[in-house]
Amino acid sequence: MLRSFVALVLFVAGLCPMVRSQRQPVDAEGHQWWQHAVFYEIYPRSFMDSNNDGIGDLNGIASKLDYLKSLGVDAIWITPCYPSPQVDFGYDVSDYENIDPMYGTLADFDRLEKAAEQHGIRIIMDFVMNHTSDQHPWFIDSRSSRTSAKRNWYMWHDGKDSAEPNNWVSTFGGSAWTWDAKTGQYFYHYFYPQQPDLNWRNPMVHDAMFDVTRWWYRRGVAGFRLDAVDTLFEDREMRDNPVQPGKDKFGDPVEENIYNTKLPEVHVVLRDLRKVADQNNAVLIGETWTKDVSELKQYYGEHSDELQMPMDFMFATVDRLSPAEFRRQIAAVDSAGGWPVFVLSNHDIVRSYVRYGDGKNNQAIAKLMASLYLTLRGTPIMYYGEEIGMENNDPVRKEDVKDPIGRVGWPEEKGRDGERTPMQWDDSPNAGFTRGTPWLPVPLSYKAVNVASELKDPSSVLQMYRSLLALRHENRALLDGDYVAVNESDANVLSYLRRYKNEAVLVVLNMSSQSQQVSFDLAPQGFNAKSARTLLTTMADGSKAGSLSHLSLEPFSVYIGVVSK
Ligand code: NOJ
Numbered sequence: 001m002l003r004s005f006v007a008l009v010l011f012v013a014g015l016c017p018m019v020r021s022q023r024q025p026v027d028a029e030g031h032q033w034w035q036h037a038v039f040y041e042i043y044p045r046s047f048m049d050s051n052n053d054g055i056g057d058l059n060g061i062a063s064k065l066d067y068l069k070s071l072g073v074d075a076i077w078i079t080p081c082y083p084s085p086q087v088d089f090g091y092d093v094s095d096y097e098n099i100d101p102m103y104g105t106l107a108d109f110d111r112l113e114k115a116a117e118q119h120g121i122r123i124i125m126d127f128v129m130n131h132t133s134d135q136h137p138w139f140i141d142s143r144s145s146r147t148s149a150k151r152n153w154y155m156w157h158d159g160k161d162s163a164e165p166n167n168w169v170s171t172f173g174g175s176a177w178t179w180d181a182k183t184g185q186y187f188y189h190y191f192y193p194q195q196p197d198l199n200w201r202n203p204m205v206h207d208a209m210f211d212v213t214r215w216w217y218r219r220g221v222a223g224f225r226l227d228a229v230d231t232l233f234e235d236r237e238m239r240d241n242p243v244q245p246g247k248d249k250f251g252d253p254v255e256e257n258i259y260n261t262k263l264p265e266v267h268v269v270l271r272d273l274r275k276v277a278d279q280n281n282a283v284l285i286g287e288t289w290t291k292d293v294s295e296l297k298q299y300y301g302e303h304s305d306e307l308q309m310p311m312d313f314m315f316a317t318v319d320r321l322s323p324a325e326f327r328r329q330i331a332a333v334d335s336a337g338g339w340p341v342f343v344l345s346n347h348d349i350v351r352s353y354v355r356y357g358d359g360k361n362n363q364a365i366a367k368l369m370a371s372l373y374l375t376l377r378g379t380p381i382m383y384y385g386e387e388i389g390m391e392n393n394d395p396v397r398k399e400d401v402k403d404p405i406g407r408v409g410w411p412e413e414k415g416r417d418g419e420r421t422p423m424q425w426d427d428s429p430n431a432g433f434t435r436g437t438p439w440l441p442v443p444l445s446y447k448a449v450n451v452a453s454e455l456k457d458p459s460s461v462l463q464m465y466r467s468l469l470a471l472r473h474e475n476r477a478l479l480d481g482d483y484v485a486v487n488e489s490d491a492n493v494l495s496y497l498r499r500y501k502n503e504a505v506l507v508v509l510n511m512s513s514q515s516q517q518v519s520f521d522l523a524p525q526g527f528n529a530k531s532a533r534t535l536l537t538t539m540a541d542g543s544k545a546g547s548l549s550h551l552s553l554e555p556f557s558v559y560i561g562v563v564s565k
């Protein structure tokens, strides 16, 4: 009897994904796979074009898995590649359970998934939860009549005093309400009118969207990046947002979005999504724009039962090379209780190469910034091209702009085309991305800034990324160690330890354009050694051990070494 009970338990354990769930640590610290993994965001239109139509595709991604593996990538997040009218380049989904023909087929996806698995690379899909495309069959049905079975799947409202139901503006410009003449009501859209918001208070919406996640888990995906997660719910009473003085870049009133973002109901959905993710050993990454760490903390969940990886955008919005600001930001996130998630760039923000570069030392600064966020306690999410020092290539004429917000907000808002240009693979035409006409132009700098050239140059940004990623995969202190700030009053040099048992890695980053001399007294942290053993440095005399009493740093240089007790 007992034996058959045990056999049954083992059988169910084998079948039930719940048992293969989060409770499988990858190390003695209890860390999960996503805490040791390096994530890499791929904008599929721009990564690699396999059929030369000028647009990247899934087979293109598959052809670059060797590159990603040798770079040190463990998981790729693919931004939306579902069928879509492409008004917001995929963030307007018209079918959640398919692949847009421009990117390939479901069979291509399955092949990519299998090949990625063979490379030890997991796939994260983008889950556009807040809205669908206006071409999604759900919305087509919903707008067909007031009595449609899907009417209540979206946010339909009567106008007020012959105008919009309230003062909410779209974050992409104009009113957040669009009038539908046929059915005589307004529908709500936090983004473009072609992206109507789903009504998450409707249990049928909830269930249909949850089924989408299960469908992709069954196909083998390892998690989701949750798009615009704070916009899921709106105030039941539809109160006007408070308005501040002035106008935004679209000429709209500046509103505090207190009634249409960050409502507490979001967290109920996140907890439910987490349960399903846990059943699939999956990770949930949040597009979590937060104003401070206390807001960020909420996304981890009071009982760590919401997002494992809410992105810390406050780190990415530190707008200059300021050790004090980074120190403050890192310490705040590190002490928030969850596992930090660091991002430098993505498809919505100007590339870090440009944001932090001074125009003269951009290569050194790119290495410096990589050394910062790839050695912190937490999981980094890279953005394609960052590893070769790709720059923004912003449109110079309004007529060239593809991203609609760049057309609406020109010239103050040029849109996001500049950070979405094709990956630069080599110095052949179109940087080897396509033999057709690329959907966005490649900057002239691609002749030098490309994967093939940088692989041959030991001092390239790419080689620095490869070295850093190799180090963080093998070094226990970098994987598991505590973050301990040192020399906290230094205004030019950011230094910290990653301390693990009897060892620590010392990271020293000269964020200034001058040479600096630094000394360290690490006795209070329990380390009496007089010097560090160099692991990685950008300094010319790189082979030397680092003296802890007198370390000379070149401008924008990096020193990383091990100290022992
Ligand atoms: C955030 C995405 O990152 C962005 O690219 C998109 O335009 C909006 N969400 C709307 O889905």
Ligand code: CA
Binding pocket: 049, 050, 051, 052, 053, 054, 055, 056, 057, 102
């Ligand atoms: Ca293509």
